[in-house]
Amino acid sequence: MRLRADRLTLGYGGRAVVHELDLDIPDGSVTAIIGPNGCGKSTLLRAFGRLMKPMGGRALLDGAPIHRLPTRQVAETVGLLPQTPLAPEGLTVADLVARGRHPHQTWYRRWDADDEEAVARALRRTGTYELATRTLDELSGGQRQRAWIAMALAQETELLLLDEPTNHLDLAHQVEVLDLVGELHRETGRTVLLVLHDLSLAARCADTLVVMKDGRIVAQGAPADVLTEELLADAFGLRARVRHDEETGVPLVIPLSRQAVKGD
Numbered sequence: 012m013r014l015r016a017d018r019l020t021l022g023y024g025g026r027a028v029v030h031e032l033d034l035d036i037p038d039g040s041v042t043a044i045i046g047p048n049g050c051g052k053s054t055l056l057r058a059f060g061r062l063m064k065p066m067g068g069r070a071l072l073d074g075a076p077i078h079r080l081p082t083r084q085v086a087e088t089v090g091l092l093p094q095t096p097l098a099p100e101g102l103t104v105a106d107l108v109a110r111g112r113h114p115h116q117t118w119y120r121r122w123d124a125d126d127e128e129a130v131a132r133a134l135r136r137t138g139t140y141e142l143a144t145r146t147l148d149e150l151s152g153g154q155r156q157r158a159w160i161a162m163a164l165a166q167e168t169e170l171l172l173l174d175e176p177t178n179h180l181d182l183a184h185q186v187e188v189l190d191l192v193g194e195l196h197r198e199t200g201r202t203v204l205l206v207l208h209d210l211s212l213a214a215r216c217a218d219t220l221v222v223m224k225d226g227r228i229v230a231q232g233a234p235a236d237v238l239t240e241e242l243l244a245d246a247f248g249l250r251a252r253v254r255h256d257e258e259t260g261v262p263l264v265i266p267l268s269r270q271a272v273k274g275d
Contacts, residue, residue: 020067046223060091111165153184173205
C-alpha cells in the first residue's frame, strides 16, 4: 500500500479529532471516506496530503512518514484538491491548470513542451479545453470544479486526494464531477482517495468505502457490504432504508422521516 495510516492521531490545538487510526488505501482504486460532520474525514485527508503533522503515529507514503519527506517529492507523487481552493481574481483556466506543473519546475528544468502537453492533456480530459482563456469568475460551479481537477491532474501524480469535490454543487453537477473522477481513474489507473457527504453518490463512484465516527474507523469495504441500515443508524444516527439499484448495481440510501419511522 502506497498510502497508510499507522496508529495515526491528529488534532487541533492539542485536542485530538482522529484517534490511533490504522488504514490502508488500496492501490489503483477509488476509495471514499464518509461519516458524520466532525468525525475527522477531512483532517485525515489533510494528513495524507502532508498538510498536517501527526500528534501521534504516522501517515505513510511508500513506507516513509509523509511529513518528513521533502515537499517537492510529495508534490510529485500526491495531488491534493482541498475543500475550498482559492485562486487570485482574474486567473484564467489555463493559468490555473499550469500551476499544477510547478512541482516539476527547478532551476535547471524550466517550462518546456512536456509541460505544455501535460496542461493540454488535463484540459482535454476534464472537458475544459474550450474554457482555457476564460477566467474562473466566469464559470459555473461545475465548470470551475472541473478546472480545479484539471490542475490536480496536470501534476500527473499517481495518487489523487479530493476533499469534498462536489461541495456546493447541485445534483447534476455533483454527478458530472464524480463521473469525471471515475473516467480519469479508468483511463489512468490512478489511486483516488476522496471525502464525500452524499452516501448514495459515494457508493456509486467508489470501489471501497471507509466509514468514520468520532475519529475512528467503524467500517471498511465494498459499498454493498458497508452500507447497511444498521451501520447508518450507528454511525450517522440515521434511520434509512437501503435498496439495491438494478441499473447501477450499487446500494441506494433512502432516509426516513420521523413520521415514517414511527409507522414502521
